[in-house]
Amino acid sequence: FDYWTVDTIRRWRDGGRFSGRLLTDEERSLREFYSKVLALREGDPLFCEGEFFDLMYVCPSLQRQYAFARHHGDALAIVLCNFSGEETHVNVHMPQHLFDTWGVGMVKDAPVVELLTGRQLRVNLDARLPLSVTLPPYGGRVLKYVYPGILG
Numbered sequence: 400f401d402y403w404t405v406d407t408i409r410r411w412r413d414g415g416r417f418s419g420r421l422l423t424d425e426e427r428s429l430r431e432f433y434s435k436v437l438a439l440r441e442g443d444p445l446f447c448e449g450e451f452f453d454l455m456y457v458c459p460s461l462q463r464q465y466a467f468a469r470h471h472g473d474a475l476a477i478v479l480c481n482f483s484g485e486e487t488h489v490n491v492h493m494p495q496h497l498f499d500t501w502g503v504g505m506v507k508d509a510p511v512v513e514l515l516t517g518r519q520l521r522v523n524l525d526a527r528l529p530l531s532v533t534l535p536p537y538g539g540r541v542l543k544y545v546y547p548g549i550l551g
């Protein structure tokens with residue numbers, strides 16, 4: 400066993416070309432997914448400067464999923480991860496404390512952008528109603544809402 404070389408990295412490196420042409424379709428897809436996630440971290444102050452709020456304590460039904468929120472300026476993001484190999488529908492509860500802490504209002508049927516796909520969705524950002532969404536297997540959703548008229 401070669402302990403010095405990880406096969407997927409060697410194939411991705413491709414003799415210094417970093418072309419990805421030697422990767423399997425599944426490996427290329429996973430690399431693209433991680434590239435999108437890392438680009439969010441680097442390109443949006445919401446993720447590199449924003450505040451964090453863990454949602455797991457109000458979501459005991461989540462078993463192989465993880466949920467948290469981020470806030471910066473006029474933007475709020477809900478990040479949902481699915482560590483299950485099956486598509487999973489989740490109901491995420493956001494406590495009143497989240498809205499009070501960040502001084503933002505609740506919004507029913509809020510228009511959000513799913514940052515990993517660019518799709519427009521409508522979800523509840525409300526302490527009285529769960530945010531309901533389906534998560535892909537071994538994937539997630541990053542839902543971003545921008546509050547109109549808030550200066551941050």
